Amino acid sequence: MASLTIRKLDDAVKTYLRLRSARNRRSVEEEVRVILRDLIEGRGEPPTPFSAPPASSSGPAPQRTGALPEASITLIIGGGIAAYKSLDLIRRLKERRIEVRCVLTKAAQQFVTPMAASALSHERVYTDLFDPQSEFDAGHIRLARDCDLIVVAPATADLMAKMANGHADDLASAILLATNRKILLAPAMNPLMWNNAATRRNVAQLQRDGAVLIGPNSGEMAEAGEAGIGRMSEAIEIANAAEKLLRPPVPRPLAGKRVLITAGPTHEPIDPVRYIANRSSGKQGFAIAAAAQAAGAEVVLVSGPVDLDDPAGVTVKHVESARQMLEQVQTALPADIAIFAAAVADWRVANEGEQKLKKTSAGMPPLQLVENPDILATISKLVEKRPPLVIGFAAETEHLIDNAKTKLARKGCDWIVANDVSPATGVMGGDRNTVHLISKNAENNNEITVDSWPVMTKEQVAIELVAHIVKSVTKKSPEPAS
Numbered sequence: 001m002a003s004l005t006i007r008k009l010d011d012a013v014k015t016y017l018r019l020r021s022a023r024n025r026r027s028v029e030e031e032v033r034v035i036l037r038d039l040i041e042g043r044g045e046p047p048t049p050f051s052a053p054p055a056s057s058s059g060p061a062p063q064r065t066g067a068l069p070e071a072s073i074t075l076i077i078g079g080g081i082a083a084y085k086s087l088d089l090i091r092r093l094k095e096r097r098i099e100v101r102c103v104l105t106k107a108a109q110q111f112v113t114p115m116a117a118s119a120l121s122h123e124r125v126y127t128d129l130f131d132p133q134s135e136f137d138a139g140h141i142r143l144a145r146d147c148d149l150i151v152v153a154p155a156t157a158d159l160m161a162k163m164a165n166g167h168a169d170d171l172a173s174a175i176l177l178a179t180n181r182k183i184l185l186a187p188a189m190n191p192l193m194w195n196n197a198a199t200r201r202n203v204a205q206l207q208r209d210g211a212v213l214i215g216p217n218s219g220e221m222a223e224a225g226e227a228g229i230g231r232m233s234e235a236i237e238i239a240n241a242a243e244k245l246l247r248p249p250v251p252r253p254l255a256g257k258r259v260l261i262t263a264g265p266t267h268e269p270i271d272p273v274r275y276i277a278n279r280s281s282g283k284q285g286f287a288i289a290a291a292a293q294a295a296g297a298e299v300v301l302v303s304g305p306v307d308l309d310d311p312a313g314v315t316v317k318h319v320e321s322a323r324q325m326l327e328q329v330q331t332a333l334p335a336d337i338a339i340f341a342a343a344v345a346d347w348r349v350a351n352e353g354e355q356k357l358k359k360t361s362a363g364m365p366p367l368q369l370v371e372n373p374d375i376l377a378t379i380s381k382l383v384e385k386r387p388p389l390v391i392g393f394a395a396e397t398e399h400l401i402d403n404a405k406t407k408l409a410r411k412g413c414d415w416i417v418a419n420d421v422s423p424a425t426g427v428m429g430g431d432r433n434t435v436h437l438i439s440k441n442a443e444n445n446n447e448i449t450v451d452s453w454p455v456m457t458k459e460q461v462a463i464e465l466v467a468h469i470v471k472s473v474t475k476k477s478p479e480p481a482s
């Protein structure tokens with residue numbers, strides 16, 4: 001019977017299986033087996049449909065998938081004194097939301113019990129290759145492949161010798177031979193065993209085969225009076241090494257760069273209770289802030305009034321009016337990159353009422369408008385503190401590209417992200433955006449290029465824009481506009 005790879009199932013099915021198996025305190029594979037058996041025998045609990053709440057759901061925030069295991073490890077415990085430390089390792093891996101399924105060799109069971117490993121892992125523990133319960137669908141293959149990583153701790157001299165020579169005469173060695181997953185070995189043995197030529201040869205072979213080693217450390221042995229290299233690494237060291245293999249560090253191409261971003265509308269007061277605003281939601285600027293932060297940048301986001309959560313890891317300055325926004329932008333300088341995505345009001349009311357304006361028989365109050373400071377032009381034309389890359393946004397309802405090109409020249413910025421915000425596009429306040437990146441090529445006589453992107457979510461636009469920024473800043477900082 002073909003083995004079922006749980007990891008390849010739909011997310012919704014996986015979530016259903018995980019919730020149901022957790023509730024029944026069974027492993028996911030066991031739960032699938034129970035479901036299939038019950039189905040064949042005409043019994044069984046009807047599946048509770050699980051579907052992720054729609055993104056726009058107005059109910060309580062959906063539970064974060066982070067509460068579910070994020071990775072899974074098959075932990076092989078070999079027969080050495082250090083096996084007791086592997087019980088602590090199970091606990092430390094589970095603290096990091098890693099699912100752990102334990103395999104104990106025959107010798108390991110002389111040092112720790114399957115019961116202890118099961119209680120700590122909340123999973124069934126596997127000990128036998130010829131186990132009819134798990135081998136009816138090739139259980140050793142599932143243990144070898146339905147995981148993200150295999151950890152062997154302690155990796156005994158014997159287990160490593162078997163591995164190096166391709167033995168498969170018990171469950172542990174069969175899994176190690178049948179796996180296509182990365183293997184992390186935490187050797188533990190007497191220093192003489194570790195230094196023995198046979199162990200040296202086996203370890204070298206295993207490293208050539210791609211296994212990763214953590215330790216052994218040097219120190220006192222369990223045997224009285226013996227010391228040297230051979231102590232198994234501490235549980236926390238093994239958990240850290242496992243986590244590094246499971247979650248390799250994400251590239252942070254903007255590390256060391258400071259990015260300043262504006263987002264949202266501005267509110268220009270008419271009197272203490274009324275204001276002039278626009279329909280900007282701030283979603284695009286917030287998405288850019290999150291993408292720049294994920295790329296490793298230090299991000300300062302100056303936001304007008306929006307109904308969005310502050311992006312994690314970003315310094316957010318909340319403002320109301322264009323003048324407050326300019327002040328916060330100036331305070332946040334210097335920056336390596338400035339992105340002005342806010343829809344700043346062009347005008348404000350000159351004669352802002354100190355008290356709420358009242359209806360009178362004299363008719364409507366005359367509202368005089370004056371021009372707001374132009375944040376993009378002000379920062380683009382700075383001499384000393386001008387960020388090396390200044391990007392503006394052009395929200396247009398007609399002649400998009402032409403107007404954006406004119407804006408690029410007039411404001412003195414380096415790039416303009418132009419988007420059509422006419423009502424039919426649904427861009428203002430919506431989740432998608434169709435943009436054109438208009439850039440001035442400093443290396444080629446300030447030639448203007450227009451790069452039109454397909455319709456994307458605002459998050460995708462943000463990621464794409466950050467990718468362009470990374471390419472630009474890692475190539476060469478653009479020259480300030482003349």
Ligand SMILES: Cc1cc2nc3c(=O)[nH]c(=O)nc-3n(C[C@H](O)[C@H](O)[C@H](O)COP(=O)(O)O)c2cc1C
Pocket residue numbers: 077078079080081082105106107108154155156157158159188189190193
């Ligand atoms: C008390 C005791 C402690 C042992 N400690 C270790 C050890 O730390 N490392 C090791 O490689 N073997 C150790 N051994 C030997 C292994 O248990 C033995 O080689 C066994 O066959 C390993 O089986 P396994 O690799 O299938 O777990 C120890 C044996 C005894 C009796």
